[in-house]
Amino acid sequence: MLMLFEMEQNFSVTTMEIAKEELREDEATRKNALNQMRLWLKKNNKIIHSRSDDSFLLRFLRAKKFSLPLAQEALERYLLLRQTFGRKLFYDIDIMCPRLEKLLTLGYIFVVPKRDKNGRRIIITRPGVFNPSKWTNADMCRMHGVTYETLMEDQENQIRGFVHYTDAAGMCLQQLTLFTPREAVRIVKNGERTLPMRHKEIYGINVPSSLKFALDFGLSLISEKIRSRVKIFSSIEESHTYVDKSLLPKEYGGEMEMSTMIDLWKQEMLEKREQILKNEKMSVRDDMFSESAKQGRVSALTNSHQHMVGSFRQLTVD
Template sequence: MHRTYQSGAAKRRKAAEEKQMISKLPKLTKYFSSPTVRESAAPIPTDSAAPIPTDSDKELQLPPSPVAQEDATPSTSTDTAAPTVLRRDCKELQQPQTGDLQETHQTKMSTTQLFINQPWKNGLSFNNEKNEKLADRVQEIAVRELKEDEKTREQCLSQLREWIKQNKDIENCITDDSFLLRFLRVKKYSLHLSQQMILKYLNLRKCFNHIFAQLDYLDPKVNQLLNNGYIFASPFKDKHGRRIVITTPRKFDTSVYNSTDMARAHIITYETLIEDEDNQIVGVTHIADVAGASPSLITMWSINEFATLVTWGEQSFPMRHKEIHILNMPSMYKYVYDFAASRVSQKLQDRAKTYDSEEQLHGVLDSMLLPSEYGGVMPMSEMVELWKQELAAKRNRLLSYDKMNLLSDEGIIRRKTKIDQDNLSGSFRKLDFD
């Protein structure tokens, strides 16, 4: 289902209901008490499927059964006959609408608005003026950056489903709107490039099955990493509507966890985020605080696996990485940073920035988006608990991905590069760190 706007009476009725619910949430309402946050943050609606934790909660409410449910993947009708000739590129779109989207509320940084996320809502609804402005902004980005409109979206979805149906190399691929749109959007509605990314994504899952199989956040080691705050998404959104993915490598104990645990924690985070269509459109921002990170984080990886995951991750995973902020990077990590940069596109390289202090980071990103440990208003521990509610809501959906399979990779078009031709072998253990 795509975004629909409610009538004025329905909006007011829904807003009144949510206001009543918010009054019952003492743990979270304190973050709306300061003038800055109250003016810029939208209230958090809730439902019985994914309750918001309160002070009296002893543990999270978890979904039953680690086995993927049959109804986890919504079925999509394909009764409409596909065109005889499939278009290779669906880009016939209207020009972006003109007009300035004015900021109506100022926060600590005048260019940033904060919007609390609403992940536990099954449908998309915008129940107050602030959320409507954010929804309009997301829609504007879809038109301006992705060249998306209703006609193009429906035409490309129909053609992509027909291509999957006819492709003998693809088995049990999910074909609902949300799954297919993430590929179309990241490739800006180029049908051919979207088809290639689907093949590469399925191949990535197959080649790294030890990482992608059973993407369950309740896996003991992954759950420990999440509880420790190794990786999570802030519940606040920036002025572009983007989620902020925060990683703190110093909380990764290499005597307890290995490289597979690390990769799984990241993939579960990213897969959960792109289940939200807004995140598919606006992309995400990454922040990594590398202060205190152990050298053993590097040496636990083989060079070949690390290089392949970095390269394939950009080419095969349907996520828009809009900003990458790296804080307090030790000198010993500079080689790995340069090596990783050499494996990705120039566009992604240009989006990565390094900072020597929190003050420098606050100059480009509002601290209100961050945990209180980094100058924000909400403690990291509470951000983690909210993030786990999102993971719980999408758990069965992620587990259902195991049904998909690529029988052959013959349809993937490969391009040899100089780096690809190099013989990458060995381990980072051979490196000497000063």
């Protein structure tokens, strides 16, 4: 296929080597898997409409290392998630929306322009600038949604994966009340299992000691594989051992002003805007899915989670 040939020509030799070594991907495997995915889509009565272009299907195949059954399950889960929780997470995720544009300008979540030494994009999140009295949990979800959807359109990102860099300075107890504990469980679980993203490194800085219980709760929800990639630092300088500070905003020891990085990221988002909005046409027959599937297939809360529910309910917010 000409498209596949052109795709390989646009990738560096190193990128193709990573795809082969980490994802078991080569031209023959990719071509066969794409054909099988398209045949499966045509025969799948649960799916009313889905994208079937290379870039879209490959994000699931790569996330599941070209296991067809796992990639097909992930695609079904993703489409169902879009439809079930769509209004909060996947619909109206237009960066031209004034509320989302304002959150971007504040630097709540953005992506630095340069890739790190492993070719990965660095996603910076600053929850402390999110004012719960001005913004809703839907705003937060939609902002993450438009960011991740934009990133996943890039096939280099699909192969290389992502680095998360979160500055928790300024976070307060009130922000924890944006979601119920059960909602938090669903978001974290689906973020790891359903969104076809390769989370390679996760860093946190400036975590207030008063919110350590919330951090422990969040870490208890993710798999051991992802948990092993999380590192928490007491200072920005300490994080420079793992993250090249020249890639970070000037405010974190880098060279480029944060506002400039945000402007550059906005341009990237605008370039992908039309495609992101077209994604809203995808749909499934939700009556063909079980209730547990529509609820994110989250199992009952464990005793430790129940304890956390109590902690959330006891919060007093000024």
